[in-house]
Amino acid sequence: MYIFIVNPIAGNGGAKKAYSKISKTEAFKQIDSKCFFTEYFGHAERIAKHLPIDFPGIVTCVVVIGGDGTLHEVINGLCKPVVPVSFIPAGSGNDFARGCDIKGKPVEIFQRIVRQNSKSYWLGCYQEIGKSPRNIVNSIGFGFDAEIAKAVNNSKYKKLLSNLHLGKISYVIGLIKVLFSFRPMNLEIIVDGKKYKLSNCWMVTIAQHPFYGGGMKIIPNATIQAGIFPVLFIHSISKWKVLGVFMTVFSGKHVNFKEVELMEANRLEISSKKKIPYQVDGQTDVCFSCVITKQQDAIEVVGA
């Protein structure tokens, strides 16, 4: 059985329209399926958590139609996904689809899903002290990018610009707003057992593939792989140069700035005496300390 989890408000109703088109195709009529429409924040995670109980051993694939936020919830609800997962992008960012090479119109992607074209994908994992570990689908970022994500998520312009298919502009507006209020952080980082003190740090970002924030190539060489993840640091930089970094991030040329550093890790621990804002797959929170690792076992992504 194919399980569809659709966020009806993602992409201002685009996800609902996509499901409606898919449900009228011949291929859809040939399969056994059940569709859930999400009703509130966290609902997709709850639905996914109940699937093994409600449909034991009969799920062929879980198809998410929505944005990266809904996919993040479903992957976390499935916990350690043993059933194949698919994503039909209909949100404002859609970075997972870019990173995983899921191309085409919703009906075309659905046709690839029923043909069972699949690809291996390795999730990241993050854990705050005293909390349960959770999955990272696309990226986790500490500092400046988290504050931008928070400003954009809370704004009225996100919806408006997403309506006009100008979602990328939301992040530019968010960036300019946050640039003048952001205070760089003093952090302690432990990368594979080696300790670093980072002062004046703007951001630390870990990505599973190059894309975030609606198509920015934050870590251009990030590859889908087991065990290892790339880390990007931006520190000791002037506000004006930060603007320069973000003006070049869509082409991936920002990595040429001397204040932008890249490394690879198996395990990274980040901590600070002050609260660190962070974003994971576009959803924001704060922490004092967090450990990031990467899974060794792959999940299967269908439709890529």
Ligand SMILES: Nc1ncnc2c1ncn2[C@@H]1O[C@H](COP(=O)(O)OP(=O)(O)OP(=O)(O)O)[C@@H](O)[C@H]1O
């Ligand atoms: N019916 C609903 N009403 C309000 N919020 C919902 C509903 N269903 C899901 N959500 C929440 O909406 C948030 C955003 O959804 P999603 O990421 O799918 O779309 P988006 O914001 O348009 O896309 P993107 O994340 O790619 O920018 C998710 O965190 C999800 O929990």
